[in-house]
Amino acid sequence: MTFRSSLLAVSLILFATDAMAQDVAAGEKSFNKCRACHQVGETAKNTVGPILNGLFGRKSGTVAGYNYSEANKSSGLTWDDAVFTDYIKDPKGKMPGTKMSFAGIKNEQEIKDLTAFLKQFGADGKKGG
Structure with missing residues (x-):
């Protein structure tokens, strides 16, 4: 392998990695699909759906003041990347x-x-929390 082909291979790997990052x-643009029912940030409130501040690491069905379905309250799920990915693909499934x-x-x-x-939003709604 020549230096030029090695450089090309490394460049392609870096490009592919950046494209997949x-x-x-x-994600903020994608959140527009969620915004009709959910809020995030320091002034977020429960609406049709619960606030999504501090979602990752939180047990499903536990946001204070939100009236969850029995299915959500008793799911036993804790939100992490894998659970969220499966859920957001097909919530009812x-x-x-x-x-x-x-x-x-x-x-x-x-996704x-x-x-x-x-993940930017901590439980208090602040970015980086």
Whole structure:
């Protein structure tokens, strides 16, 4: 392998890695699909759906003041990347009986981007928390 072909191979790997990285700005755009029912940030309130501040690491069905379905309260799920990915692809398939009426997001990169966006918000709604 010549230096030039090695450089090309490394460049392709770096490009592919960058293309697959999580994109918070794209995740924020994707969150527009969620915004009709969910809020995030310091002024977030429960609406049709619960606030999504501090989602990752939280047990399902535990946001104070939100009236969850029995399916959500008794699911035993703790939100992490894998659980969120499965759920957001098909909410009613992952959690039969959930009140969440959403067709789902099927695109893996979009889910990664949305995950990165949501992970910015701590339980207090502050970014980086």
